Amino acid sequence: MDLIDKLQTEGMLTEDEFCRLLWTEDGEIRAKLFMTAQQIAIENFGKRIFIRGLIEFTNYCWRDCFYCGLRCANKKIDRYRMPNEVILDCCRIGYEMGFRTFVLQGGEDHYYTDEVMGNIIRAIKHLYPDCAITLSLGERSYRSYKELFAAGADRYLLRHETADSLHYSRLHPPSYSLAVRQDCLYDLKSIGYQVGSGFMVGSPYQLTEYLAKDFEFLRKLAPAMIGIGPFIPNKNTPFRHQKAGSLELTLRCIAILRIMFPKANIPSTTALGTLHPEGRLHGILSGANVLMPNLSPVEVQEHYTLYDKIAGVDGSLSHNLELLSNQLAPHGYTMVVDRGDYVPEKTNQ
Numbered sequence: 110m111d112l113i114d115k116l117q118t119e120g121m122l123t124e125d126e127f128c129r130l131l132w133t134e135d136g137e138i139r140a141k142l143f144m145t146a147q148q149i150a151i152e153n154f155g156k157r158i159f160i161r162g163l164i165e166f167t168n169y170c171w172r173d174c175f176y177c178g179l180r181c182a183n184k185k186i187d188r189y190r191m192p193n194e195v196i197l198d199c200c201r202i203g204y205e206m207g208f209r210t211f212v213l214q215g216g217e218d219h220y221y222t223d224e225v226m227g228n229i230i231r232a233i234k235h236l237y238p239d240c241a242i243t244l245s246l247g248e249r250s251y252r253s254y255k256e257l258f259a260a261g262a263d264r265y266l267l268r269h270e271t272a273d274s275l276h277y278s279r280l281h282p283p284s285y286s287l288a289v290r291q292d293c294l295y296d297l298k299s300i301g302y303q304v305g306s307g308f309m310v311g312s313p314y315q316l317t318e319y320l321a322k323d324f325e326f327l328r329k330l331a332p333a334m335i336g337i338g339p340f341i342p343n344k345n346t347p348f349r350h351q352k353a354g355s356l357e358l359t360l361r362c363i364a365i366l367r368i369m370f371p372k373a374n375i376p377s378t379t380a381l382g383t384l385h386p387e388g389r390l391h392g393i394l395s396g397a398n399v400l401m402p403n404l405s406p407v408e409v410q411e412h413y414t415l416y417d418k419i420a421g422v423d424g425s426l427s428h429n430l431e432l433l434s435n436q437l438a439p440h441g442y443t444m445v446v447d448r449g450d451y452v453p454e455k456t457n458q
């Protein structure tokens with residue numbers, strides 16, 4: 110039994126085995142990793158790719174994460190908040206193009222109290238009751254998560270970023286803690302959200318053992334969604350001179366996660382598309398089943414700069430969708446009109 114068989118049957122490897130798999134130069138094992146992951150994705154989803162419409166509605170952030178261009182210490186970006194009508198416009202355009210999930214993503218912006226956020230959620234749900242709403246608003250209190258769930262939010266994305274607390278402390282200011290982050294994720298889950306977590310691949314100071322810890326943490330959390338992408342430096346952050354994460358390592362992580370979590374919704378992220386013009390296609394071929402095109406108006410996209418742009422993923426929505434479907438079509442994949450909810454594995458436990 111090789112490492113892939115073990116991963117598939119047990120859903121887990123030891124730290125040392127994960128590290129070996131992530132760096133193996135054995136071409137057969139590598140090919141088997143990607144092939145197995147792709148087959149599992151096809152068995153569970155067919156060649157159907159779920160699409161989520163990303164709405165980056167505020168780039169204000171009071172946090173100061175060292176890797177992120179939205180950090181409050183960055184005075185070099187123009188900050189914006191989308192008026193509610195613009196958010197609803199994004200939804201309308203998205204709905205007409207077949208999107209049935211809207212992802213409201215922003216920096217941690219105190220302007221968006223539970224009341225303000227709740228009103229936005231209710232307005233979207235009123236107009237588009239057949240759509241799912243995913244929130245990606247960072248850390249909030251249990252009470253707040255509960256209120257937003259009651260307002261109609263279905264899912265929540267909050268990457269844990271790294272499951273090693275020392276590493277976490279090298280990516281964030283001293284007062285931020287991995288434990289708090291993880292508690293938020295458990296809170297979200299207990300409230301009833303479909304929860305997504307994830308991490309950056311190749312972030313500064315990352316060791317391969319930390320990736321093994323990320324897999325272990327995700328095993329414990331059992332999330333409905335897992336978002337990962339390569340770290341990409343941003344010129345207005347302390348990590349401006351750090352190296353970007355690699356495409357190969359990111360794809361191997363996606364493949365491992367698909368084998369560990371056959372039913373999870375795994376996006377092929379914008380960061381992958383930023384690293385390489387066909388990065389998102391490679392993500393799909395490595396087991397991802399979700400794409401998250403940007404519904405934000407092009408004028409605001411240039412201000413939502415988590416990282417520097419390398420390969421182009423900006424441009425109009427229709428241009429982007431066409432580009433993606435042209436990449437997917439030769440491989441038999443199509444984007445579908447579907448909420449794409451998480452359907453958990455049946456277990457006997």
Ligand code: 5AD
Binds near residue numbers: 342
């Ligand atoms: N490179 C790659 N990903 C980043 N993120 C933030 N900054 C960067 C960067 N420089 C990711 C984080 C965050 C998500 C919204 O974007 O993982 O959770």
